[in-house]
Amino acid sequence: MASSRLSITIIIATLAAIAMAGCARKQDDDQRIVLGFSQIGSESAWRLANTESIKSAAATSNIDLRFSDAQQKQENQIAAIRGFIADKVDVIAFAPVVTTGWDAVLLEAKAAGIPVILTDRAVSADASLYAGFLGSDFVEEGRKAARWVVDQFPDPKSTVNIVQLQGTAGAAPAQDRQKGFEEIIGQHAQFRIIRSETADFERAQGEAVMARVLADTKTPAGSKAQIHVLFAHNDDMALGAIKAIEAAGLRPGKDIRIVSIDAVRAAFEAMIAGKLNATVECNPLMGPQLMTSVTEVVSGRPIARRHFVDEAVFTQDTARQAIQTRKY
Numbered sequence: 001m002a003s004s005r006l007s008i009t010i011i012i013a014t015l016a017a018i019a020m021a022g023c024a025r026k027q028d029d030d031q032r033i034v035l036g037f038s039q040i041g042s043e044s045a046w047r048l049a050n051t052e053s054i055k056s057a058a059a060t061s062n063i064d065l066r067f068s069d070a071q072q073k074q075e076n077q078i079a080a081i082r083g084f085i086a087d088k089v090d091v092i093a094f095a096p097v098v099t100t101g102w103d104a105v106l107l108e109a110k111a112a113g114i115p116v117i118l119t120d121r122a123v124s125a126d127a128s129l130y131a132g133f134l135g136s137d138f139v140e141e142g143r144k145a146a147r148w149v150v151d152q153f154p155d156p157k158s159t160v161n162i163v164q165l166q167g168t169a170g171a172a173p174a175q176d177r178q179k180g181f182e183e184i185i186g187q188h189a190q191f192r193i194i195r196s197e198t199a200d201f202e203r204a205q206g207e208a209v210m211a212r213v214l215a216d217t218k219t220p221a222g223s224k225a226q227i228h229v230l231f232a233h234n235d236d237m238a239l240g241a242i243k244a245i246e247a248a249g250l251r252p253g254k255d256i257r258i259v260s261i262d263a264v265r266a267a268f269e270a271m272i273a274g275k276l277n278a279t280v281e282c283n284p285l286m287g288p289q290l291m292t293s294v295t296e297v298v299s300g301r302p303i304a305r306r307h308f309v310d311e312a313v314f315t316q317d318t319a320r321q322a323i324q325t326r327k328y
């Protein structure tokens with residue numbers, strides 16, 4: 001009888017130990033860094049690659065990621081950040097859809113003692129309100145696109161009409177890519193930007209806006225303007241515009257030369273098909289670097305105020321080779 005009581009006691013003690021271990025593991029999990037991340041949306045292939053990079057890097061780094069998709073609405077991002085503050089996450093990171101309107105919520109995060117890391121796009125706010133920025137130099141991306149155009153049309157006595165498809169109004173990549181492009185183009189007399197219209201970084205809007213521009217673009221004298229170059233702030237809008245150019249009976253990549261930015265896989269496929277001429281790389285694969293920065297910030301160590309990723313320019317001549325090694 002005594003031995004059976006002892007056996008039961010041992011079984012209960014063993015089960016209790018397993019349960020405690022489970023709690024301990026759960027306890028360990030609870031000690032993981034909790035990162036609240038507000039993503040802009042899923043508006044482009046670039047954004048999807050950026051999201052995948054962040055999610056997979058968080059999993060690899062054993063960081064508890066609380067992910068929110070704002071569907072390109074600033075009010076949704078602000079609400080998500082307030083939710084992260086209420087949940088007392090360890091760090092907040094976000095890709096701000098536009099540059100302005102963040103001071104109040106950044107002050108709330110600071111008051112709550114939660115560090116903030118900006119990714120992808122910058123903001124016009126007091127730099128003391130965030131720990132650092134991780135992303136690309138959009139002004140240089142615009143300059144690179146313009147330098148490619150200058151190389152295609154070197155004759156200063158020629159007339160080269162350019163249409164520009166802009167990204168989201170108020171967004172840092174839209175503002176800065178335009179700034180860099182116009183800085184270089186403005187140094188050469190042969191170029192005229194005859195139309196600039198936003199298509200919100202989206203492929204469908206790129207097609208619709210380009211169709212309208214093709215139908216009604218006139219020279220200052222009122223005659224139908226010939227469009228020689230399309231500069232699109234991202235590949236998705238360029239790919240939509242290519243469809244509109246074909247629908248208008250013109251040959252994209254030949255009748256209208258096209259340069260865009262991002263260097264997503266579909267852009268390489270379009271270059272191989274001869275429909276896109278060049279794309280400037282904008283690297284979305286910043287997940288691992290973000291997790292390193294998150295870990296540094298939680299440990300109380302400073303991170304780079306601005307960390308730019310290296311980026312290249314790809315053309316039809318290099319597309320077939322480069323597509324073999326592309327990760328997005």
Ligand code: GZL
Nearest residue numbers: 043044046120173201234262
């Ligand atoms: C750039 C990123 C831009 C991409 C677009 O870093 O913010 O937003 O160029 C994306 O494709 O929609």
